[in-house]
Amino acid sequence: MKAVSEMKLDGKAAPWRLQSLLRWELLLGAVLLIVMILNASWSPYFLSATTLSDASFSFTEKLLIALPMGLLIIAGEIDISVAAIMALSSVTMGLAAQAGWSTLGIVAIGLLAGAAAGALNGFLVTVARVRSIVATIGTMSLFRGIAYGVLGDRVLKSYPASFAFFGQGYLYGLLSFELVLAAVAAAGFALYLHKTIHGTRLYSIGANAEVCRFSGVRVDHYRFWLFVATGVASALASILLTSRLGSTRPSIAQGWELDVISIVIFGGVAVTGGRGSILGIVLASIVLGLATFGLGLKNVPGIVMSIFVGTLLIVVVAIPEIGKRLGWAKRSGRE
Numbered sequence: 001m002k003a004v005s006e007m008k009l010d011g012k013a014a015p016w017r018l019q020s021l022l023r024w025e026l027l028l029g030a031v032l033l034i035v036m037i038l039n040a041s042w043s044p045y046f047l048s049a050t051t052l053s054d055a056s057f058s059f060t061e062k063l064l065i066a067l068p069m070g071l072l073i074i075a076g077e078i079d080i081s082v083a084a085i086m087a088l089s090s091v092t093m094g095l096a097a098q099a100g101w102s103t104l105g106i107v108a109i110g111l112l113a114g115a116a117a118g119a120l121n122g123f124l125v126t127v128a129r130v131r132s133i134v135a136t137i138g139t140m141s142l143f144r145g146i147a148y149g150v151l152g153d154r155v156l157k158s159y160p161a162s163f164a165f166f167g168q169g170y171l172y173g174l175l176s177f178e179l180v181l182a183a184v185a186a187a188g189f190a191l192y193l194h195k196t197i198h199g200t201r202l203y204s205i206g207a208n209a210e211v212c213r214f215s216g217v218r219v220d221h222y223r224f225w226l227f228v229a230t231g232v233a234s235a236l237a238s239i240l241l242t243s244r245l246g247s248t249r250p251s252i253a254q255g256w257e258l259d260v261i262s263i264v265i266f267g268g269v270a271v272t273g274g275r276g277s278i279l280g281i282v283l284a285s286i287v288l289g290l291a292t293f294g295l296g297l298k299n300v301p302g303i304v305m306s307i308f309v310g311t312l313l314i315v316v317v318a319i320p321e322i323g324k325r326l327g328w329a330k331r332s333g334r335e
Contacts, residue, residue: 059289118231
């Protein structure tokens, strides 16, 4: 009973967590404003509707993966294989397109490949009892290796013309299909996490999975389907990226796993699980996306962007830990 009371997900601890998250989200909002001002100062065309529409492609695909990844980390797990799943899904779609499949069939086989990859990750973690970071590092090498093994140095471009809509199409004016899809997905994930009992259970699982098991919560059930959802989201992002590029390469989305995890953690999701919000993830994806877009406007080399993202990730992870230690030190001094 003591362990259950310590979680306090619906007690006095909940308002504190909510206030903490809101403070972080307000900070992200301020950072976003600064990024917008800097980008506008670097390019007089940045605030034009056309440029902002183009800039949205820098974060929509990664946001789609970051949403289920956020839920997965909140539940105490992680998936390092998301970029490799994108490559596997893209290769599957490329082969289907080469065989003359229709656009609908190409999309379906891509999503199926992502779901199967996610299910394998979920099986390894929930049934084989392999730690998620170990399991998904292994499958990352497996999926990317399959992509290279099948294609080698080849590039597949035999996609039907209608397939281009997913990554290049617009629904109204400069409102792209990708942006609308990402917005709808974010709204759906927000409702699931913050307005349903299932979302509350994810927080509980991340805070103390063993107590949840004793309370009758199907911990492995939730975690398995979160891995599947992450696999499907990775495949969906692969559909958009492959469509936008118009081709399949085994190196597609190389390094995106770091970008996605950076978005989630920068968005306020605790690496230890049990804390985070969808709004924070959305804001973080926009901030990082527009920051890298702005650096691109200044012709900053890609390695500098990687250093920027890596440094930001270290700072965001370190600050809460330093704050905790200072808090403990102060309490110990008073005692």
